[in-house]
Amino acid sequence: MPELLSISSYVDCHGCSLCLLPCPMWRAHRDIMFSPQGIAKAMQSEASAEDLRESVSSCIMCGACDTVCPENIDLIGMIAQMWSEIALPKAMLEPEVAPSPFVMSCDASVQAQIGKDDLYVIDAAPFHVHYAERVTHYDDLRKNTGCSMNLDLNRVAIPTGTGSAAEALEKFDVKKQVQWLVQGRDFKRVIVENRADMDVLREITGKPVFCISELLGVVVGSRGEHAAS
């Protein structure tokens, strides 16, 4: 049986380009080298992490590519390994604190406050890490409340890009990404899972923006600490 999630599995990339569709790095650059496919293919040709420094340091670690790859290549693991080889800051997702935004979104009193006029912005990275277990929950939340969400047609969360590593953010236009995220959506209020998304969404949409922790009556600090309000 083939090993599915090993870092070396970039060798299994067959170039289908599906990972380009949700990748904000590719959207920003429109250059195959700034995509998981381009990185995997370059590694197949023995490119080193240093050779690929510019592209791997532009990844915002949103995890969207991992959910769509038909070969189940551990693309996040591949890029994180390269970050460590070129001494970029640790690129791993911080552990979720309790209650996590996902847990808050399961609360009936929180769900009762979400409606059809809301744009609900899922925190992309933890969603993609737990994609298989969470996608049905968010589908139900969307159906039951009538809200819109930052999900694309493949039910992959469109990331805002805030809260990413500094080096990547210098090369990534968060405002453009958020403009793309809200384009064509009709809503009167925004609810975010990640407080880091609040300011940019307020600025781009001009609409009221709330954090899900406010719906639960919990104040969550920027580093993840929380306390009952």
Ligand code: SF4
């Ligand atoms: S989706 Fe997977 S197999 Fe397809 S190009 Fe991207 S990394 Fe390669």
Ligand code: SF4
């Ligand atoms: S983690 Fe996000 S930005 Fe990085 S390669 Fe995958 S989809 Fe692109």
